[in-house]
Amino acid sequence: MSIDESAPDCSIQRTLDAIGDRWTLLILRDLFRGVRRFSRIQADLGIARNLLTARLNSLADEGVVRRVPYQQRPPRHEYHLTDKGRALSPALMALMRWGDQYYSDAGAPIELVHDVCHTRLELQSWCTTCDTAVDPTHIRSAPGRGHDFESPEDHEHPI
Amino acid sequence: MSIDESAPDCSIQRTLDAIGDRWTLLILRDLFRGVRRFSRIQADLGIARNLLTARLNSLADEGVVRRVPYQQRPPRHEYHLTDKGRALSPALMALMRWGDQYYSDAGAPIELVHDVCHTRLELQSWCTTCDTAVDPTHIRSAPGRGHDFESPEDHEHPI
Numbered sequence: 001m002s003i004d005e006s007a008p009d010c011s012i013q014r015t016l017d018a019i020g021d022r023w024t025l026l027i028l029r030d031l032f033r034g035v036r037r038f039s040r041i042q043a044d045l046g047i048a049r050n051l052l053t054a055r056l057n058s059l060a061d062e063g064v065v066r067r068v069p070y071q072q073r074p075p076r077h078e079y080h081l082t083d084k085g086r087a088l089s090p091a092l093m094a095l096m097r098w099g100d101q102y103y104s105d106a107g108a109p110i111e112l113v114h115d116v117c118h119t120r121l122e123l124q125s126w127c128t129t130c131d132t133a134v135d136p137t138h139i140r141s142a143p144g145r146g147h148d149f150e151s152p153e154d155h156e157h158p159i
Numbered sequence: 160m161s162i163d164e165s166a167p168d169c170s171i172q173r174t175l176d177a178i179g180d181r182w183t184l185l186i187l188r189d190l191f192r193g194v195r196r197f198s199r200i201q202a203d204l205g206i207a208r209n210l211l212t213a214r215l216n217s218l219a220d221e222g223v224v225r226r227v228p229y230q231q232r233p234p235r236h237e238y239h240l241t242d243k244g245r246a247l248s249p250a251l252m253a254l255m256r257w258g259d260q261y262y263s264d265a266g267a268p269i270e271l272v273h274d275v276c277h278t279r280l281e282l283q284s285w286c287t288t289c290d291t292a293v294d295p296t297h298i299r300s301a302p303g304r305g306h307d308f309e310s311p312e313d314h315e316h317p318i
Contacts, residue, residue: 011254011269012255012258013188014263016181016185018261020254021180022179025171025175026171026175060277067315086295088248090256090283090295091257091281092171092286093253094252094282095170095171098174098250099169099171099173099174100226100303100305104173108304109169110170112264112296112298112300113301114299115299116186116286119288119289121285121298122284122286123284124211125248125280126281126292127247129276130275130276135170139274140272142269142270143268143270144269144270144272144276145260145266145267146259146266146268148269
């Protein structure tokens, strides 16, 4: 099974095809944090202009960001997350929390909190039937509606 | 703020430094699914041997995987996720769910379910004070213990 052949049966791979390069994920992080203008993103990341242009065009093509003009002469745009872009929030939050856990001896640089009570939020798997949080050891994978039943193997362990 | 200068203050960036390349994330996906031997990972991903060796060495150096011998002559190893590696489960689950949502017209190829009741699991932010799931619009970011207070800006929006 090569990368291309397996693509139709793996949502992780489809996601990485769309947004899975390091620059793209860092650009998305900036957009979530309100850094939306080309020049500010460029300065923030230290990325070459041509690379940033290519990544932003790709994100726009994927419908993850949309361009919003903020100046006419010369024309300048901000890059805003679409609903599809904002739906990446749990993925970026999970990547951040892992970094907090293993690469932040001094404690998390940024905490994500509930706006109502300022409690630090947990990211967890939830079972609506049992009305409980589910530990990773109790997660199993099962073929879904979009499963390719000629897929070469079933999964011993879930993601 | 360049990539390197900003690294100490961003857990997403630290995470991407450790595991944020496309091959590495696909290797981790395979390990979660029980594909643990070099030859099987290589065949599954269609990755060049030297690239796979480099990525697995890097994951071992980071403490994300450990080598477990399964054969003496010639020596052969399986790659097992450590606790630190398994802690990436929510991140990979979140990337998968986004792909399900936006790139799976036929439905999710794989569902993650609770082993007790087979209910499809949700990944959500949870507030232990309010005992409720928290929508992304109600998440705010705040400086944590490890925050660099000389950081150039506060974040308008959370991840």
